[in-house]
Amino acid sequence: MTKLSVNVNKIATIRNARGGNNPDLIQVVKDCERFGAQGITVHPRPDERHITAQDVYQIQQVCQTEFNIEGYPDARYLKFIEEVRPAQATLVPDPPEAITSNAGWDTIQHEAYLKDIVQQIQSFGVRVSIFADPDLRIIEGAAKIGTDRIELYTEPYATGYPVNKEEAVIPYVAAGKLAHELGLGINAGHDLDLYNLKYLKDNLPFLDEVSIGHALVCDALYLGLENTIQMYLKQLK
Numbered sequence: 001m002t003k004l005s006v007n008v009n010k011i012a013t014i015r016n017a018r019g020g021n022n023p024d025l026i027q028v029v030k031d032c033e034r035f036g037a038q039g040i041t042v043h044p045r046p047d048e049r050h051i052t053a054q055d056v057y058q059i060q061q062v063c064q065t066e067f068n069i070e071g072y073p074d075a076r077y078l079k080f081i082e083e084v085r086p087a088q089a090t091l092v093p094d095p096p097e098a099i100t101s102n103a104g105w106d107t108i109q110h111e112a113y114l115k116d117i118v119q120q121i122q123s124f125g126v127r128v129s130i131f132a133d134p135d136l137r138i139i140e141g142a143a144k145i146g147t148d149r150i151e152l153y154t155e156p157y158a159t160g161y162p163v164n165k166e167e168a169v170i171p172y173v174a175a176g177k178l179a180h181e182l183g184l185g186i187n188a189g190h191d192l193d194l195y196n197l198k199y200l201k202d203n204l205p206f207l208d209e210v211s212i213g214h215a216l217v218c219d220a221l222y223l224g225l226e227n228t229i230q231m232y233l234k235q236l237k
């Protein structure tokens with residue numbers, strides 16, 4: 001079964017726009033889970049443009065499903081992971097000024113660095129996922145590093161889907177097959193939506209989890225949060 005982890009970054013974006021507590025992020029987290037979300041994902045970026053440090057600790061208090069914290073493994077991020085002990089830590093190579101995540105790790109060039117970080121996080125009893133492009137050498141590198149899972153970066157798939165979905169999915173099928181053969185868990189995320197999700201899921205038999213935020217929150221503006229979460233879950237059946 002592929003789990004849906006709802007990324008609530010954009011709820012915090014709207015809240016921060018006015019400086020108050022509307023929408024109430026913690027209430028939205030509770031509601032997402034009540035509506036069927038099987039995980040909650042946040043990416044507490046250093047500039048706190050959306051998710052703040054306070055949000056991270058408050059979500060941990062209420063999250064009843066799997067809490068997934070994404071980020072670049074600097075000292076601030078590792079402190080979150082050690083103190084919060086989420087179900088999963090997803091390592092992303094974003095520089096602080098990144099507008100959004102736009103690439104996976106070079107697991108070959110950064111093997112020694114990532115191996116140390118992964119061991120540190122695993123020593124906290126936290127599962128590790130490494131954000132990765134669907135490149136077979138990169139997947140092999142991820143296995144060497146000792147990560148529990150990879151998260152396939154799906155922006156290129158989402159961009160290619162409307163043009164030629166059969167072609168767009170090819171690298172992901174190959175990467176997913178190799179990852180499974182190497183004993184890695186498989187997550188996927190970035191720019192997934194109600195149009196492209198089912199085709200990816202149907203072509204990736206061992207997909208453990210998708211984390212979806214931007215499109216889901218945008219859909220919820222028109223369709224309502226409960227209905228939207230149910231619609232995303234239906235795509236994963």
Ligand SMILES: CC(=O)[C@@H](O)[C@H](O)COP(=O)(O)O
Nearest residue numbers: 009043070092100101189190
């Ligand atoms: C890692 C990834 O692709 C997304 O989870 C990322 O967290 C999106 O970040 P923004 O919500 O800041 O665009």
Ligand SMILES: NCC(=O)COP(=O)(O)O
Nearest residue numbers: 007189190191211213214
């Ligand atoms: N890891 C991907 C994620 O959490 C959400 O990405 P997006 O759906 O906001 O593009």
